[in-house]
Amino acid sequence: MGRSRRKYKQSRTKVRVGLPKKNPRLFKPSFSVPPKLLQSLADDPQWDDKGTVNHNYHSFGVLSDPNSISHPSPASESIDSGSDLEEDDLKSALGKKRRDGKSAPPQPLTAMQRNHIGRLVDKYGDDYQSMLMDIKLNPMQHSIGTLQKLCIRYHMYQNKNPLILAK
Numbered sequence: 572m573g574r575s576r577r578k579y580k581q582s583r584t585k586v587r588v589g590l591p592k593k594n595p596r597l598f599k600p601s602f603s604v605p606p607k608l609l610q611s612l613a614d615d616p617q618w619d620d621k622g623t624v625n626h627n628y629h630s631f632g633v634l635s636d637p638n639s640i641s642h643p644s645p646a647s648e649s650i651d652s653g654s655d656l657e658e659d660d661l662k663s664a665l666g667k668k669r670r671d672g673k674s675a676p677p678q679p680l681t682a683m684q685r686n687h688i689g690r691l692v693d694k695y696g697d698d699y700q701s702m703l704m705d706i707k708l709n710p711m712q713h714s715i716g717t718l719q720k721l722c723i724r725y726h727m728y729q730n731k732n733p734l735i736l737a738k
Contacts, residue, residue, distance in 0.1 A: 605658045679728040680721065687711070688725045691718070 618627055628635040662669050680688060691708050695701045699715045699722075702708070713721065 605661060607658070677720070677724045677727065679731070680724050684721065685725065688718075688721050692722060692725060697722070 619630070622630075625635045687708070687710075691702045691705070694708060695705070699718045702718050703713070703715050706712070709718075
């Protein structure tokens with residue numbers, strides 16, 4: 572007679588994945604506030620009971636609606652360029668205009684990305700359509716737009732990193 576499946580499954584040990592233990596006494600902040608911004612908040616703004624919530628949030632330097640960055644409503648005023656105390660990286664993360672008027676520069680490719688994109692560039696040059704169709708050299712099946720961005724980043728940082736030898 573065969574053994575029941577339920578009995579068999581109950582008798583098997585379950586694999587438990589051990590996560591690293593967290594130290595309850597160690598506090599790590601989730602982000603760091605730039606020191607210039609901290610200095611500007613040194614005067615400790617007070618909550619105005621008579622004022623509106625949006626006005627109080629603005630005095631604290633906080634957005635009342637975080638979705639307004641991506642989808643501004645027609646009633647709200649446009650996103651300001653921010654104060655000069657904010658760093659450019661913070662401004663680009665918040666969707667504000669940077670001091671130089673540009674967006675953040677693209678990040679350099681990882682070693683693995685350089686390996687894959689380098690082989691594609693060596694074989695096809697700037698022919699993104701052929702790169703798209705090559706399944707062996709483009710295993711991630713990147714689109715034409717993604718391949719263009721990756722190639723731009725590849726050429727931009729090709730000679731900048733001394734650890735990577737330029738061909």
